Amino acid sequence: MKNVYYPDQEDILEWANGPGQSWPESDWDYHVIDSRNDELIFSLVCQAHQKSGFFLHCLYCLAGIILLPDQDQIPDWERLDKLLIQVTERSRPELIEWKSRVDEVRHGKKAYVAEEWYNADIEY
Numbered sequence: 001m002k003n004v005y006y007p008d009q010e011d012i013l014e015w016a017n018g019p020g021q022s023w024p025e026s027d028w029d030y031h032v033i034d035s036r037n038d039e040l041i042f043s044l045v046c047q048a049h050q051k052s053g054f055f056l057h058c059l060y061c062l063a064g065i066i067l068l069p070d071q072d073q074i075p076d077w078e079r080l081d082k083l084l085i086q087v088t089e090r091s092r093p094e095l096i097e098w099k100s101r102v103d104e105v106r107h108g109k110k111a112y113v114a115e116e117w118y119n120a121d122i123e124y
Helices: 009-016 028-032 035-046 052-067 077-084 093-106 114-118
Strands: none
Touching: 009 035, 028 052, 035 052, 035 077, 035 093, 052 077, 052 093, 052 114, 077 093
16 A cells, blocks of 8 residues: 555555455544545445445545534535435445435434444444
């Protein structure tokens, strides 16, 4: 891996296709959710990849950061919408649930609870 702290798609695929489940670094999920990796993360969840649980966790973290209330920055709805629009009724149930949870918080139907986004009950 070239750079564990700023992984590109090649680094992510190297880890994703490698042995074991251990993260290369304790905050690696936050390093992976750089916007240039969004499509790769999403595709690995769609494929039911061997480590798709980790990548689903990354989608939850990404959404959690964007949905975070009272943040200093303007939420990046465009970034999130590019992923949400790809979820259809034929998508994996985990993605449909993720989209539903995002929509509930985004549209005020459910309160934002950080624990549900950063430590979602996902097996990986």
